[in-house]
Amino acid sequence: xxxxxxxxxxxxxxxxxxxxxxxxxxxxxxxxxxxxxxxxxxxxxxxxxxxxxxxxxxxxxxxxxxxxxxxxxxxxxxxxxxxxxxxxxxxxxxxxxxxxxxxxxxxxxxxxxxxxxxxxxxxxxxx
Numbered sequence: 001x002x003x004x005x006x007x008x009x010x011x012x013x014x015x016x017x018x019x020x021x022x023x024x025x026x027x028x029x030x031x032x033x034x035x036x037x038x039x040x041x042x043x044x045x046x047x048x049x050x051x052x053x054x055x056x057x058x059x060x061x062x063x064x065x066x067x068x069x070x071x072x073x074x075x076x077x078x079x080x081x082x083x084x085x086x087x088x089x090x091x092x093x094x095x096x097x098x099x100x101x102x103x104x105x106x107x108x109x110x111x112x113x114x115x116x117x118x119x120x121x122x123x124x125x126x127x
Contacts, residue, residue, distance in 0.1 A: 002026040002116045006097055009121030012087055016125075020082040022097030022118055029053075030075040032099035033107035035114055036082045038123075040093045048082065048095075050107035059107055087125045094120040 008020040022034070035050040049071040051058045058071050070083040080097055098114035100107065 002099075004097055004099065004116055004118035006095060006118040006121040009095060009123045011124045011126065013127050014088055014125055016087055017083070017085045018087065018123060020084070020095055020097075020121060020123075022080040022082075024078045024080075024099065024116075027099065027101070027116070028075075029073065029078045029080065029099070031104070032101040033103045034071070034073055034080040035098045035100065035107060035109070035111075036069075036071055036080075037096045037098065037111055038091070038093040039096065039120070045096060045111045046093075047109035047111065050109060051080070052107050053104045059109070084123075087123075089125045089127075091125050092123060095123050096120045 003025045005023050030053055033052045036048045037045040038048055039045045048069055051071045051073055068086050073080040096118055098117045100114045
């Protein structure tokens, strides 16, 4: 059974940082691209970043948090990460990781393409 467990969320003040982790069990992470998403209540999940596995490349959507969010992976630990710096109140939401075993050399932003999802971790940015 494939399971993804996010951790590292919490309550922080504006300008602070968080590192989210996504630990995968039941599947070798090296066999999938990884995406991180954010969901604000009632809205569709928003793609934040994704990372391929072959010669890992990172991809950011056009409305990305470029310069503030960094995605990376450690396949030896079967874990992916999202480093978030200079957080803003607008970053508040539930953060999810997901894996797409269909793609290795690239990755996509469409949430529907990801086969396995974690349960999410809450991030709240407030003073």
